[in-house]
Amino acid sequence: MKLYIQSKKYGSNVVLKDVSIEFPEGSATLVIGASGGGKSTLMKSLVGLTKFKGYLLKDGNSRVRFNRKNICYISQQPLLNPKETVIQCLYYQTLLSFPNMSKTEALQYAKCFIQRFALSKVENQRIRSLSGGQQKRAAIAHGMLRNLPVIVADEIDSGLDCVLGESIIRDLCRIAHQEHKTLVVISHNLDNIRFFDNIVILAGDEHGTGRVVYSGPTKAVLKHFEAKDIKEVMHIVSNKRYRQNTQDKEEVL
Numbered sequence: 001m002k003l004y005i006q007s008k009k010y011g012s013n014v015v016l017k018d019v020s021i022e023f024p025e026g027s028a029t030l031v032i033g034a035s036g037g038g039k040s041t042l043m044k045s046l047v048g049l050t051k052f053k054g055y056l057l058k059d060g061n062s063r064v065r066f067n068r069k070n071i072c073y074i075s076q077q078p079l080l081n082p083k084e085t086v087i088q089c090l091y092y093q094t095l096l097s098f099p100n101m102s103k104t105e106a107l108q109y110a111k112c113f114i115q116r117f118a119l120s121k122v123e124n125q126r127i128r129s130l131s132g133g134q135q136k137r138a139a140i141a142h143g144m145l146r147n148l149p150v151i152v153a154d155e156i157d158s159g160l161d162c163v164l165g166e167s168i169i170r171d172l173c174r175i176a177h178q179e180h181k182t183l184v185v186i187s188h189n190l191d192n193i194r195f196f197d198n199i200v201i202l203a204g205d206e207h208g209t210g211r212v213v214y215s216g217p218t219k220a221v222l223k224h225f226e227a228k229d230i231k232e233v234m235h236i237v238s239n240k241r242y243r244q245n246t247q248d249k250e251e252v253l
């Protein structure tokens, strides 16, 4: 899947410019960058929730548009029905996603996801009564059970304690690799980058417009920025002079 955003504006505010990112099939990509830098806007453009100037292709070579029905989007603020219990919520979604499943099979299938995302204790609680982290896990389970080839998750580990956050990220990356799914995740937690194949770093230019300053393998990012760790990379890219230099180079190229 290849996303190209020539520009994305809200009114006269240009939030993203010249964004070109390949998300290889079966790989896990982490998107990082400063708050307000355009990460959620990038995700919404990817899943078709906001209009932009550009395109989403199946891959860079075929020029065939990517069908967004294949994308499961887990938003920054989970949008589940607050009146339903966790098991109802997952069961109804299973029936909707797999109309040929019997009710018994659907219930079993939903229960698998309850277990997988450690929700057994609260399966009969209403969504509105869950803690923030439990709601987030319910939203991830609700999205994942649709079994779509692309999973896009915004701040997937916010509201989760670091142990649970790490285990969910690790599991999702494993699922992406084993089941050949394309996973795209936004996170502010830099401790889990080792689970991802690729990293995309967004940083604002001198006008505050979001630009991709790195898009490539996780293992090459430190060398690329000549940094000792990823935190240093984030300091480097938020430095105004670095951004100015990068842009000058782009213009020369």
Ligand SMILES: Nc1ncnc2c1ncn2[C@@H]1O[C@H](COP(=O)(O)OP(=O)(O)OP(=O)(O)O)[C@@H](O)[C@H]1O
Binding pocket: 010, 015, 033, 034, 035, 036, 037, 038, 039, 040, 041, 042
């Ligand atoms: N619907 C909207 N209308 C107008 N401006 C918007 C809208 N959505 C986002 N913005 C603005 O676009 C910019 C990028 O927002 P976005 O939500 O993409 O940032 P983000 O990188 O996801 O930040 P965070 O890490 O805080 O979630 C911000 O300046 C924000 O105020």
Ligand SMILES: [Mg+2]
Binding pocket: 039, 040, 041, 076, 154
């Ligand atoms: Mg956001």
